[in-house]
Amino acid sequence: MDTPQKSITQIGTPNSKSRFEDSPVFNYINSLSPIRPVKSIQNPHQFSSLNFTSPPSVFTSPHLTSSHKESRFFKTHNSSSSSSHPTNPTESREDESTSNESVSEEAAEDTKDVNVDDASKPEETSVEKVLPQTNPGSPVASPYGRDSTTELSLVPYAPTQGGNGSCEGAGMELQPKMFDNVQGKTETPDWESLISDASELLIFDSPDASEAFRCFMMQRASTSEARFNTGVGMQTMQPDANKKLESSDAIPYEAVSFLHRGIRRRCLDFEMPGNKQTLSENNTAACESSSRCIVPSIGLHLNAIAMSSKDCKTNVTQDYSCSGNIQVGLQSSISSTLQETLDQTENETREDADQDVPVEPALQELNLSSPKKKRVKLDSGEGDSCKRCNCKKSKCLKLYCECFAAGVYCIEPCSCIDCFNKPIHEDTVLATRKQIESRNPLAFAPKVIRNSDSVLETGDDASKTPASARHKRGCNCKKSNCLKKYCECYQGGVGCSINCRCEGCKNKFGRKDGSSIVDMEAEQEEENETSEKYRTAKSQQNTEFLMRKEASSALPTTPTPIYRQELVELLPFSSSKNRMPPPQSLLGGGSSSGIFNSQYIRKPDIDLTQSRMEKSFETVAEDRAEEMPEILIHSPIPNIKSVSPNGKRVSPPHMESSSSGSISGRRSGGRKLILQSIPSFPSLTPQH
DNA sequence: GAGTTTGAAACT
DNA sequence: CAGTTTCAAACTC
Numbered sequence: 208m209d210t211p212q213k214s215i216t217q218i219g220t221p222n223s224k225s226r227f228e229d230s231p232v233f234n235y236i237n238s239l240s241p242i243r244p245v246k247s248i249q250n251p252h253q254f255s256s257l258n259f260t261s262p263p264s265v266f267t268s269p270h271l272t273s274s275h276k277e278s279r280f281f282k283t284h285n286s287s288s289s290s291s292h293p294t295n296p297t298e299s300r301e302d303e304s305t306s307n308e309s310v311s312e313e314a315a316e317d318t319k320d321v322n323v324d325d326a327s328k329p330e331e332t333s334v335e336k337v338l339p340q341t342n343p344g345s346p347v348a349s350p351y352g353r354d355s356t357t358e359l360s361l362v363p364y365a366p367t368q369g370g371n372g373s374c375e376g377a378g379m380e381l382q383p384k385m386f387d388n389v390q391g392k393t394e395t396p397d398w399e400s401l402i403s404d405a406s407e408l409l410i411f412d413s414p415d416a417s418e419a420f421r422c423f424m425m426q427r428a429s430t431s432e433a434r435f436n437t438g439v440g441m442q443t444m445q446p447d448a449n450k451k452l453e454s455s456d457a458i459p460y461e462a463v464s465f466l467h468r469g470i471r472r473r474c475l476d477f478e479m480p481g482n483k484q485t486l487s488e489n490n491t492a493a494c495e496s497s498s499r500c501i502v503p504s505i506g507l508h509l510n511a512i513a514m515s516s517k518d519c520k521t522n523v524t525q526d527y528s529c530s531g532n533i534q535v536g537l538q539s540s541i542s543s544t545l546q547e548t549l550d551q552t553e554n555e556t557r558e559d560a561d562q563d564v565p566v567e568p569a570l571q572e573l574n575l576s577s578p579k580k581k582r583v584k585l586d587s588g589e590g591d592s593c594k595r596c597n598c599k600k601s602k603c604l605k606l607y608c609e610c611f612a613a614g615v616y617c618i619e620p621c622s623c624i625d626c627f628n629k630p631i632h633e634d635t636v637l638a639t640r641k642q643i644e645s646r647n648p649l650a651f652a653p654k655v656i657r658n659s660d661s662v663l664e665t666g667d668d669a670s671k672t673p674a675s676a677r678h679k680r681g682c683n684c685k686k687s688n689c690l691k692k693y694c695e696c697y698q699g700g701v702g703c704s705i706n707c708r709c710e711g712c713k714n715k716f717g718r719k720d721g722s723s724i725v726d727m728e729a730e731q732e733e734e735n736e737t738s739e740k741y742r743t744a745k746s747q748q749n750t751e752f753l754m755r756k757e758a759s760s761a762l763p764t765t766p767t768p769i770y771r772q773e774l775v776e777l778l779p780f781s782s783s784k785n786r787m788p789p790p791q792s793l794l795g796g797g798s799s800s801g802i803f804n805s806q807y808i809r810k811p812d813i814d815l816t817q818s819r820m821e822k823s824f825e826t827v828a829e830d831r832a833e834e835m836p837e838i839l840i841h842s843p844i845p846n847i848k849s850v851s852p853n854g855k856r857v858s859p860p861h862m863e864s865s866s867s868g869s870i871s872g873r874r875s876g877g878r879k880l881i882l883q884s885i886p887s888f889p890s891l892t893p894q895h
Numbered sequence: 896g897a898g899t900t901t902g903a904a905a906c907t
Numbered sequence: 908c909a910g911t912t913t914c915a916a917a918c919t920c
Binding site for chain 1: 913914915916917918
């Protein structure tokens with residue numbers, strides 16, 4: 208490698224040009240050479256030699272890799288520039304080139320070497336090469352004056368640039384451009400110009416050249432890799448440009464693709480910690496679908512909405528986490544950005560790298576919740592609304608964790624510690640879920656089961672049915688009197704039922720004993736009269752009461768917190784981001800939690816659900832939190848006959864329109880249908 | 896923000 | 908299954 212190059216190197220020095228021409232060898236060769244460079248009229252010597260030498264190398268291995276071609280071309284160019292050459296030098300060159308090619312093929316030529324060769328070649332003179340050969344690496348050592356020195360210096364320089372992220376692109380481009388030059392400049396035998404051009408190319412990277420671009424495209428694999436390295440920052444990659452370049456040649460396509468994947472994956476990661484692997488990791492397939500990126504965002508959006516439904520009625524603008532709209536917008540923008548990036552990656556060369564860098568930070572800013580933002584949100588009045596779990600010891604792998612219990616991954620707003628409820632730990636999450644479900648198949652089912660039938664059927668009045676919805680297992684309140692959020696029934700905006708074992712139940716949504724909501728309200732009024740809050744509460748309650756009446760059976764209106772679960776259910780696929788893949792066990796259990804149902808829904812079902820979801824979504828976006836309950840009510844969530852494995856607390860909700868005692872639920876035939884269909888669906892999620 | 900209360904979840 | 912402990916949300920100050 209070195210030897211041939213070196214020998215060549217010295218040939219082309221511009222300064223040496225005169226010497227070269229004067230050289231007797233040159234003259235001899237020139238005279239002997241049958242080949243006459245078409246364009247080298249000015250300098251027939253140079254061209255002839257070049258043409259003569261170059262073709263062999265080119266034709267010998269036409270199918271070489273682009274890199275090889277490039278190097279070869281470059282060489283050719285050099286040779287061509289060197290012009291008509293004596294056979295000897297030519298041969299030596301051919302040999303050299305051949306050797307180079309073989310070498311490059313074997314070990315992926317070091318770009319640097321190639322560049323060196325290329326740069327040096329022009330200078331090389333067939334005759335004089337020997338000296339320089341000895342010190343190929345040291346341009347300074349070159350005996351050939353500034354030109355040779357310049358080029359040599361330039362050559363090494365280029366790779367260096369390539370190595371440095373931004374410059375890397377230049378480095379990559381170097382070859383193609385050189386090639387370009389070769390083609391275009393074969394006509395101009397002027398060494399100086401060639402050298403200067405080369406130097407320019409090396410250092411500055413001429414923008415021209417569709418050809419250069421084309422070459423790039425040819426090299427896309429390597430280029431993309433380089434780009435990724437650069438753009439992503441390739442934190443993992445070594446900064447050394449040379450290595451990158453080399454690797455570009457040497458690295459198999461797979462490696463490159465892997466890099467691509469990694470990048471995309473990262474992008475995805477930021478967007479969604481989705482399901483499958485790590486969020487990032489999750490969407491291993493991230494590359495798979497850009498769409499996925501968007502989808503997850505929706506999930507967050509829903510979650511955010513759910514959360515916001517409680518508390519985030521305002522401040523939508525500031526708190527992105529709380530405002531689904533905002534979040535969606537952000538993510539969508541992100542995803543679009545990603546798309547663009549990807550697209551550009553394909554189409555663009557250097558620019559991509561530049562863009563990648565900005566994109567990533569953007570993602571981080573947007574998706575990765577900076578604690579600042581989080582705090583700002585929380586502090587900004589949304590308070591808890593946006594906050595999700597705050598687990599410290601459970602690692603968010605127990606039902607203590609709201610997120611985990613809801614079947615969603617923890618996200619930014621969460622302030623949990625040592626959280627494992629993330630896509631990254633999907634396996635762990637699934638395993639844990641499975642384990643929990645083994646204990647209680649309904650563990651992840653919605654805690655509050657809403658009976659849409661009651662609403663539809665209406666026969667039941669609030670008086671008859673304190674609440675159309677019931678808590679899955681009922682509460683067990685001892686001190687809160689079911690008047691605080693400690694009570695899950697109250698929190699869910701549903702009345703207590705037979706299932707409840709609460710003491711002193713005063714649940715305003717319905718007492719365990721079945722007292723009507725009206726009564727409850729009256730009682731509450733009495734209770735509240737003394738309190739200052741009474742007025743506000745009263746108005747609110749009245750409103751609620753009216754709303755509930757309108758809804759016919761107990762629609763929990765105001766205080767009803769929306770469960771993420773339910774929202775998720777509504778948006779089966781949209782929420783994929785944070786949602787954890789449901790374990791089959793639920794389905795198999797026959798108790799279908801709405802959440803899982805949605806996930807397992809067949810496509811048609813999904814479509815239906817989707818349409819429904821869209822409505823709901825719109826409603827959510829537009830409507831206030833109070834209206835959320837309706838959505839929930841209309842949600843496809845089937846009534847689940849809550850049968851706990853223990854049989855402990857879970858008992859079928861009493862009363863109501865018991866249409867039939869189907870397995871799924873007695874309340875609604877419609878729901879029954881849904882439930883029935885559900886089991887048949889194979890689980891879409893990977894089972895562990 | 897820290898501490899307390901509460902009840903579900905988990906454990907024995 | 909009952910009792911206890913653990914946990915995190917809800918609540919209070």
